[in-house]
Amino acid sequence: GAGVSQTPSNKVTEKGKYVELRCDPISGHTALYWYRQSLGQGPEFLIYFQGTGAADDSGLPNDRFFAVRPEGSVSTLKIQRTERGDSAVYLCATGQGPNSPLHFGNGTRLTVT
Amino acid sequence: QKEVKQNSGPLSVPEGAIASLNCTYSDRGSQSFFWYRQYSGKSPELIMFIYSNGDKEDGRFTAQLNKASQYVSLLIRDSQPSDSATYLCAVAKPPGYGGSQGNLIFGKGTKLSVKP
Numbered sequence: 113g114a115g116v117s118q119t120p121s122n123k124v125t126e127k128g129k130y131v132e133l134r135c136d137p138i139s140g141h142t143a144l145y146w147y148r149q150s151l152g153q154g155p156e157f158l159i160y161f162q163g164t165g166a167a168d169d170s171g172l173p174n175d176r177f178f179a180v181r182p183e184g185s186v187s188t189l190k191i192q193r194t195e196r197g198d199s200a201v202y203l204c205a206t207g208q209g210p211n212s213p214l215h216f217g218n219g220t221r222l223t224v225t
Numbered sequence: 226q227k228e229v230k231q232n233s234g235p236l237s238v239p240e241g242a243i244a245s246l247n248c249t250y251s252d253r254g255s256q257s258f259f260w261y262r263q264y265s266g267k268s269p270e271l272i273m274f275i276y277s278n279g280d281k282e283d284g285r286f287t288a289q290l291n292k293a294s295q296y297v298s299l300l301i302r303d304s305q306p307s308d309s310a311t312y313l314c315a316v317a318k319p320p321g322y323g324g325s326q327g328n329l330i331f332g333k334g335t336k337l338s339v340k341p
Contacts (some may be wrong), residue, residue: 143327145327145328152233152333153333154229154313154315154331154332154333154334155269155313155329155331156331157328157329157330160327160328168328170328171328203268203269205327207327210326210327211326211327212326212327213259213271213274214271214327214329215271216268216269216270217268218267218268219268
């Protein structure tokens with residue numbers, strides 16, 4: 113597609129469950145980022161992939177959060193043992209390279225009950 | 226703690242006026258600065274980026290950067306109701322930390338309302 117695609121658009125889960133959020137980047141974009149945005153806040157950086165490797169995972173809040181990009185295209189953000197505080201909009205953004213402007217997807221709204 | 230600060234607003238201006246949005250940042254080594262627009266319920270959309278001191282104009286938008294004062298601003302001329310949105314200021318981590326310019330520190334955003 114023409115833009116960054118994120119699925120699902122909404123996800124409701126119970127506390128303690130495992131969730132996976134998917135990001136399909138713009139074709140040819142090698143840089144991929146995950147951000148998290150809570151209500152009334154700006155996006156908060158989580159992790160950056162250049163190709164298949166996680167070049168910077170300094171924003172992951174704890175070891176319940178993990179992300180992969182096995183073939184250098186689609187990425188999956190995985191959250192184990194979800195907590196109510198994980199509720200937020202999870203945004204994926206991609207760029208042509210590490211110093212290119214970011215193009216954001218529409219996000220996945222995660223609600224943990 | 227590296228910070229980016231913006232007035233949360235709301236900033237209300239009449240249609241046709243100039244809207245002025247301001248942002249300060251704490252890391253003096255920062256070199257890349259971005260303004261994103263975010264409509265309610267939508268994702269951020271890049272409007273402008275600026276790397277050098279001074280002004281950068283693109284249509285009705287002008288970004289201004291003053292590195293000595295650690296200050297970035299966005300001016301919107303001839304404001305339209307369709308400009309009503311939250312404007313996010315973002316600063317890239319300085320070079321040398323090993324990552325990319327896509328690792329951005331965002332402010333909380335300023336909500337702009339343009340009244341017809």
